[in-house]
Amino acid sequence: MTSLARAQRQLHAHPLALDAALAAGVLLCMLAGSFVDPHGGHGVSWRIRSPDPLSLLLMTLSAVALVFRRSAPMTVLALTGAASVIESVTGDPRAPVAMSAVIALFTVAASTDRATTVRAGLLTMTILTGAAMLAGPLPWYAQENLGILAWTGIGATAGDAVRSRRAVVQAIRDRAERAERTREEEARRRVAEERLRIARDLHDVVAHHIALVNVQAGVAAHVMDKRPDQAKEALAHVREASRSALNELRATVGLLRQSGDPEAPTEPAPGLDRLDELAGTFRSAGLQVEVARTDHGTKLPAAVDLAAYRVIQEALTNVQKHAGSEAKAEVSVVRVGPNIEVTVLDNGHPADDGPPAAGGGHGLLGMRERVTALRGTLTTGPRYGGGFRVHAILPVKTRTATTGENA
Template sequence: MSRIHRHWLPWLVVVVELVGSLGSNARADTRGPAALGALLALAAVLPVLLTRPRAWMLAASGLCVGGYFAAGYSEGPIFMALPAVTFAVALSSPPRRWVGWALLAAVLVVAGILLNPDGPRFDGGPAARPWRSGAGLEGDISTWQAFGQVALIAASGAIATALRSRNEARAQRQRRAVSDERVRMATDLHDGVGHGLAVIAMQAGAALHVLDRDPEAARRNLEAIRAESKESLDLLRRQLARLTDTDAPAGSAPRAPEHGLADLPALVERVRSGGLDVSLRLEVTSAPAEAERAAYAVVQEGLTNVLRHAGASRAEVSVVASSGAEMVVTVRDDGRGSDIPGKERRPGMGIVGMRSRVEALGGTLEAGPEVRGFRLRASIPLSGSSAGGAEGLA
C-alpha cells in the first residue's frame, strides 16, 4: 500500500494545480462549472502525493486531463499535471513498467486537446500569423499544444529515470561499502582474535605440562597468556566500537593496529614461547605499507593454522626478495599435511582472506599439503619499495 509522501513539494504542486485551475476557469467563459474543472485537475495530479504511485495512474491522470480539455475548460496549470505525475511514477518504477502507460496517457491528452471545442486557433488572418509566409495556410495552436504536452511528458520521464538510476547507483555503492567494511572487520577479527586464541590455547597447554616440575616456565607461559589476552581484548573492543559508534563519520572509527615486517620477530617470539620451534628468515626490511601488512597477515594466519591444525613440532617462516621484483613469504611446518586419507580439504576463511588480500596487490598465494607437513607460499609485488638488508636466521 502506498503511503502519503510527506515532502512539501508534491503538496505545492497539488495546491498550485487546484487553485490555478479554479482561478483560470472562474475568469473564463467555460461550458461547465469552474469547480468541476478544478476537480478534474485535482484528480489528474493527486498521484504525486503517493510515495510509490502505480504506473496505471498515468492513464487515469491522462484521462482526467484529456477530459478537462475535451470539456472546453480553460488552459492553465493543467498542462503540468501529467508531466508531474509522469515524473513521480518514473522516479519510483523502472521504465518497462510505466512507458506503455505514459504513451496511453499522452494519447488521451492529445485527443482531449484536439477535441477541445474552444481551443485557440489562428483565424488565417495575416495579423494572427506574422511568422508565416504564403497564403492559404492555416495554423492550429492546438496541434502545437499537443506536441508540447508530449514533449513535457517525455522530458519528465527521462529526467526522473536519470535521477532514479543515479540513486540506485549511489545505493549500490553504499551497500558495497557496507559489505566491504563487514569483510574487513571479519578479517581483522579472524586474523587478530583468532590468532590470539590459538596462542593462548598453546600457552595454556604448555603451562599445564610444566606446572608441577617447572613453575617458572609455567609462570612465563601465564604471562604470555595475559599479554596475548590483553591484545586480543583490545582488538575486540575496537571492532565493537566500530559496530556501535553510529554517530561517528564513516572511516573515523578506530581500526586494528597496522602491523608490518618489523613486527614479525615479536609475532614469531610469541608463538615460540608457547613451545613451538619456529625459525624466521627475514631478508626484506622495507616494502610498501600494503605489502608489509599482507606479509604479516600471511605469516600470522600460517602460524595460527600450524597451532590449530597441524600438530607440528617445528615451523619455518621466510620472507625473502625474489629478483627484487617481489617478496616471497613462506610458512612451512612438519605436522600432518597429506597423511589424512579421504578427508576433503576446503579453504577456510583465513586462507580465503589471505588470498584476497594478496591478489588485490597483484600477487599469488599457494596453500597445500606436502609429503610431510603443510606449506603456505605468497608472492607479493614490491613495486615502488626498497627491499634489502638481510637479517639472517632468527
C-alpha cells in the first residue's frame, strides 16, 4: 500500500510524463487496431492488413497531441477531433483514430464544468458520427458508426463522473479542514476564557485580602507603642486575612490540577451565603458596612451567586482602598422580578490617588466581565454629593440553568 501511494505521488508530481505514457499507450492501441481487419475473408474472422500512410500520420499526430491534454484540453480535443474526421472521410478501411478524440473528450469533461462538458460532448458526437455516416465509406447504419457515437458518449460521461467525484472529495476535505479550524478556534477561545476567569478570581482574592492586611498592619504599626493590646488584635486580623488569602489562592490555583487529582479543591465557590462573613472582615478592618437583603429564599445558579459575591467583594475593597478612613458602605441585595440587583454605596471622599474611573481599573473591568458573561448589566460611577456607586443586575436564571431544567 505504501509503494502504491508513493507511485501515485510521483505520478501526480510529474503529470507531463504521465500524459506522455498515456499517449504512447493510446498510439500502440491505435496501431494494433489499424493492422487488424475484423472482417476477414474466406471464413476467417480476423486478418492482418496494411494501414494507409495517412492513417499512420493522423494516429501519430493525435497521440502527440494527447501529451498536452492537461494544459490545453479544448485545443487537444479540436485537433484529435479534426484528425478523426479526416480519417473517417478518407481512410478505407479506417484506423481507430477516434480513440484519441475519446480520450481528449474525457479530459475536457474531467477538467471543466458540466455545461461545457455537455456542449463539447454533443458537438463531438454530432461531428464525428455525422462525418462517418454521411461521408464515410461504410453505410450510414454500420455498427462502426454507431460505435463512434457510443464511445464519445462514454468518454464524456466518464469524465463528468471523475470530475464530480473530485468535487465531492474536495468538499469533504474542505469540511474537515473547516471543522478542524473551528475546533482549534473553540479550544483557543475556551483557554482564553479560562485564563481570564482565573485572572479575575486571583485579582479579587489578592486585592481583597491584601487591602485588609495593609489596613490592619497600618493600625498595628500606629498603636504598637501606646496600645499593644489593640496592636495584637490588629496583627491577629492580619494573620486571619493572610490565612484566608492563602486558602482562596490554593483553591483557585488548584482548579488548574487534573480532574482526577486527589488534591484538587472540592469545597464550593463562595456565594451570597457568606456575605455576612465578608462584611465582617471589612468591619474588623475599620470599615463600617451595613447589609440589607430582601432575597432570602432565592436559589441562585452557582455562576450568578459567585458573580454577586465577587462584585460586592471588589466594590468593598475599592471602598477600603480609595474612599478614606471615615467612609461608610451600604450593601443591598434585592430580588426584582427575574433579576437580582446588587448595590454597593459609599459616602467616602477619594484619597489622593483617587478611585478608579468608572470604566477603568482591573477590578471594575473584572466586575463588568463577570456580569456581562451572565447577560447582566453593571453600572458604576460617582454619586451626587460624594461617594461611589456600584450597581449590578444579574438574571436569576442563566441560559445554562434554563437548559438544564428543560432537559
